[in-house]
Every structure is written in structure tokens, then in C-alpha cells.
Amino acid sequence: MAAEGHKLAIFRGLLKFKSNQQKIWGVLIFLSIVTTIEVALGIIKPEILMGSFLRMKILNWIFIILTLVKAYYIAWDFMHIRDEKNGFKNAIVLPLIILIPYLAFILLIEADYIFEVMKDGFVSWNF
Amino acid sequence: MEVTAKASVNESQLWGGGNKPLNASYGKMMMWFFIVSDALTFTGFLVSYGFSRFKNINSWPIADEVFTHFPFLHGVDAPMYYVALMTFVLIFSSVTMVLAVDAGHHMQKAKVTFYMLLTIIGGAIFVGSQAWEWKNFIKGEYGALETKGGQILQFVNAETGKRAAIQEFAVGIETDRTTHQSSNGIWYENETALPTVSLAGVKEGFVANTDLVIRTQQLDEKGQKTVLTREESLLKIEESMYVVEGANLIRNEYGNRLFADFFFFITGFHGFHVLSGVVINIIIFFNVILGTYERRGHYEMVEKVGLYWHFVDLVWVFVFTFFYLV
Incomplete structure (x- = not known):
């Protein structure tokens, strides 16, 4: 083997x-x-x-x-x-390398935007 | 797979890679694809944790102040040492697992048995440690008040900067308030146990202890929690609505509510993976002892369960970073 x-x-x-x-x-x-x-x-x-x-x-x-x-x-x-063979290696690693940073990127950018809105908005969140 | 290999007469009919195109058996390949999908599930959890954290970036709890316990060291502030220990336990059990796989390749039954046993013990220690970690997290240490808006107010000594426990300075006020049981009252609603001190008791104790001030969950530029002055604190405490001790899924004394939710969910889901890994390891362990794989002629099952076990370790590496370090 x-x-x-x-x-x-x-x-x-x-x-x-x-x-x-x-x-x-x-x-x-x-x-x-x-x-x-x-x-x-x-x-x-x-x-x-x-x-x-x-x-x-x-x-x-x-x-x-x-x-x-x-x-x-x-x-x-x-x-x-x-x-492992290259094909198998890529089949495992590539989906993760492509999808994970993509998901992290869009969600963190969005979260940062929401943070700015809550900070500078007219509604107080600290009461 | 083997059957088709024998049936096909000539080599040229086979695909480029032979009958195992990727040089991996069906079972091993499916274990890998399960791991890929499970990795994406954990990604979803951790990224949503990141989302909530970035959304509340100026008020998120500081992990070093939350996880400070170490077994047998009461009252000693020991951030991170315990989780570091857990990490080492898990990495080490990963090593014994890969040694078992290696021994399997050489058909050494005794060695496989021994290393599998070590792996199971390592996994059990890890799950136990996590249970202890949860216990401390749920029990809490200092207690806090929560305002109407869901902000957590913690108490510190103005001079020393040390945290003050509400159970220590609160005044014991006699109250008729008892825990509401489903047996008395309409709609069969009940509530969890009442906190050990009452809100009025904490307020009165705070007014009486002039050296106490309130620490809010807002972070300043240096990344430390903002501490109010005594005058601001006296105004702020009037906004409080609940006494919070420890953590549950609704509120926790450490800060943002989502923090405890994500802690329970992500470490819980990971702990469940470890637990099922231990159970699968035990099954394989007994199969090894019974000689199932000796008769089968290969130890590939050990390899497959090994993949799963390493994956659990891999996830922990990320959970460790994002919950305790970053």
C-alpha cells in the first residue's frame, strides 16, 4: 500500500x-x-x-x-x-481555499459596515 | 472496484489513473469529501462569529479576562494556559493516531492497538477539559448587572483596578420574591433559579462602597474596557435591570450576549465532534483487538477514522485562535 x-x-x-x-x-x-x-x-x-x-x-x-x-x-x-495525487489534493484543497476566504471577506466587510452604521447612526445603542 | 478491475480485459480500457483514478479507495475519498463539507460548516460558524465580532468590535469581551481558570489554582489569574494545555493534548492524540495509521501500514497489530488506546485517552482528556471549561464559564466569577439596552456593567475597585464580585459587596435585603414555578401561576411558565443577590442589594452595596466604580463593555483606543468615574457610575447603575451571574444562552456576565451564544455553539459543536470521534475510535479499537483488519488484510479503516480525528484537531486549531488568541 x-x-x-x-x-x-x-x-x-x-x-x-x-x-x-x-x-x-x-x-x-x-x-x-x-x-x-x-x-x-x-x-x-x-x-x-x-x-x-x-x-x-x-x-x-x-x-x-x-x-x-x-x-x-x-x-x-x-x-x-x-x-496524494495532485488531482485529489486539488479536489480537497481548492474548494476550501476559494470558498473560505470569499465567505470571510464578504461577511466581515458587511459587519464592518453595520458597525459604522450603528456607531454613527441616530439611534443610541448604549443605554 | 476490485471486481471491475478483474473483469476488464485490457489495460487500455482503463482511465488514465487506473481503476482507482485518484489512487484512493472509495471509502477514503468519501471521508475526505465529508471532511471538506464539514470544514465548510465550521467555516460558516466561525465566520458568523467573526461577523458578530466585527459588528460589535468596540464592545466585544476580552478573552484573556474571561478564561482565566486553571485546575487547582484558585484565584490565580492564568489566562490561556489551560486552553494551551488542551491544544497540546489534542495535538498529541493526533500524533498517536497517525502513528497507529503508520503501524497499520506495516500490519503491526500490537502497535496499532497501543496507539489507538493512547488516542482514545487523549480524546477523553480533551472532552473532560472542555466540560470543565464550560462549567467555569457557566458558573461565572464576579457577576454583573445588565441594563435595559443589554449592556453589561461590571464592577472594579477604583484604586487597584481589580474586579469586584457582586456577591461580596451586595447588601442582603429581605425579599418575598421566590423562584416562579410552573405549578403556581398561569400559563405554566417557570423561570430559572434566581440570582444569589437581588438587584436592590447590589445597588445599595454599590452606593455604600465608595471605592467601587463601573466598568462598561465599551473598549477604549487601547483595547481596554472603559472604566467610569464614581459620579458617572452612580448615574449608570440606575439604568440596570438584571443581576447576571455566569452565562446562559440569554445573557452572560462577560459582555455581549452573542459572545456566550457563539462560545456554547462552536465549542459545543466541536466537542460533539470530539465525542463522536472518541466513540468511533473505540469501535475501531475493538475491531483491531478482534483482528478484523488482520483478516481483511489491511488497516484502511484506521486510516479513515484517523482522517476524521485529524480533522477534529484541525478545527480546534482554528477555534483556539479565534476564540482565545485573537
Whole structure:
């Protein structure tokens, strides 16, 4: 079966493992490091990262990017997408990559609009 | 699938990819497509959470102030440590799952059994942790008042800036008000348990304690909750209508009502996924012990349930980010 078909390199070939088990432990260490960084940042909240970028804190952008990195390694190495055929890979990943940002984009823009209306409107919401 | 493979006489009649065009069995492929659709369901939930949050961007509760508990550390302010621990538990159970899948590829029954067991234990610890998290969330810590407009008023000490619990400063006022049961009164309506302190008691206690001020749910430019002056607080408290302790689906002491609703719904839906994952894992675990897959000649069922389990982990990574970090 697919046992021999594992691709054992991660980080674009920077890190090569001898066996699949080793790769699993390697990815675990990587995911743990990323999670630790996230938690540390969440507790310290460095002042430099509190600035705003595209209407959101830089810190929040970092959290989202680190989350996507984690999601990538869980899907690619734990769920073995790395070993699947390209067609199958795309059938799974493309709908998500297209639909999720689209939905997030339209709803968040709309929510921001509603926020402005409630803030600048004539009706008081704070009573 | 196998039958057609044997029936077809010549290779040229097969599609380019052979009889398994995507090199994945039917079951595995369907598990993947289920995961894709489930991922979109969770997307819907999380994006609607984002919608409500952006809509109330200047009054949303701060997660660090809501989730501050850690087992055996009473009164210690420990934001995030507990959920971080839960995250590690879930990632680790994901690792044991993928190790079980790997052992399955090498037909090592004993190893598969052992790793499946570890995975089940990890899943159970996670569900238990989530239950504890819910318990703390529902019970609440400081209590608050709610105004007619649904704004939450919390109390802080003006000098220290520490939160003050309404149960501590409220004055005990004798009242005839009892919990309304469906057995007495018309329309068979009843209500949930009354708060431990009365609204009048909290108001009186607030007036008596001159060092207390009100903290509203509005955020200032720095992202901190706005604290009113003593004079403003005395005016503001007159607008209060309810005593809120802890959280339920209608109101919660942490702030915006939608916050608790989304918390219950999204972590609840995820917790339900973990629970069903544990149940499926147990079924597969016993099948492994009974040697079902040994006889079948492959451990693909372990692989399929593994996909589901990793997906649950994957969702948690996002829930963790959007509920606790961002």
C-alpha cells in the first residue's frame, strides 16, 4: 500500500527524515513550537505588535498566519495530503481555499459596515 | 472496484489513473469529501462569529479576562494556559493516531492497538477539559448587572483596578420574591433559579462602597474596557435591570450576549465532534483487538477514522485562535 509512498521531506526539502515515524515526531515538535510561540505572544502581547495593519492588530495577523501554518502541516503530514495525487489534493484543497476566504471577506466587510452604521447612526445603542 | 478491475480485459480500457483514478479507495475519498463539507460548516460558524465580532468590535469581551481558570489554582489569574494545555493534548492524540495509521501500514497489530488506546485517552482528556471549561464559564466569577439596552456593567475597585464580585459587596435585603414555578401561576411558565443577590442589594452595596466604580463593555483606543468615574457610575447603575451571574444562552456576565451564544455553539459543536470521534475510535479499537483488519488484510479503516480525528484537531486549531488568541 501507500506505506512506501511517503514523501519524507518537509520545509521544501530542507529537512529530510529517514522514516515516516521520524517525520511524525518532527512535525509534532514543529507544531508544539508554533503553539508555544502563539501562547507566549498571547500572554506577553508585545507593544510593538499592537499596531494596526489592514484594520486589524499586527498580533492578530501573526496569530492567523501561524494558525494557517499549523493547519498546513496537520493536513499535509498527519492527513497525508502530501502523498496524494495532485488531482485529489486539488479536489480537497481548492474548494476550501476559494470558498473560505470569499465567505470571510464578504461577511466581515458587511459587519464592518453595520458597525459604522450603528456607531454613527441616530439611534443610541448604549443605554 | 476490485471486481471491475478483474473483469476488464485490457489495460487500455482503463482511465488514465487506473481503476482507482485518484489512487484512493472509495471509502477514503468519501471521508475526505465529508471532511471538506464539514470544514465548510465550521467555516460558516466561525465566520458568523467573526461577523458578530466585527459588528460589535468596540464592545466585544476580552478573552484573556474571561478564561482565566486553571485546575487547582484558585484565584490565580492564568489566562490561556489551560486552553494551551488542551491544544497540546489534542495535538498529541493526533500524533498517536497517525502513528497507529503508520503501524497499520506495516500490519503491526500490537502497535496499532497501543496507539489507538493512547488516542482514545487523549480524546477523553480533551472532552473532560472542555466540560470543565464550560462549567467555569457557566458558573461565572464576579457577576454583573445588565441594563435595559443589554449592556453589561461590571464592577472594579477604583484604586487597584481589580474586579469586584457582586456577591461580596451586595447588601442582603429581605425579599418575598421566590423562584416562579410552573405549578403556581398561569400559563405554566417557570423561570430559572434566581440570582444569589437581588438587584436592590447590589445597588445599595454599590452606593455604600465608595471605592467601587463601573466598568462598561465599551473598549477604549487601547483595547481596554472603559472604566467610569464614581459620579458617572452612580448615574449608570440606575439604568440596570438584571443581576447576571455566569452565562446562559440569554445573557452572560462577560459582555455581549452573542459572545456566550457563539462560545456554547462552536465549542459545543466541536466537542460533539470530539465525542463522536472518541466513540468511533473505540469501535475501531475493538475491531483491531478482534483482528478484523488482520483478516481483511489491511488497516484502511484506521486510516479513515484517523482522517476524521485529524480533522477534529484541525478545527480546534482554528477555534483556539479565534476564540482565545485573537
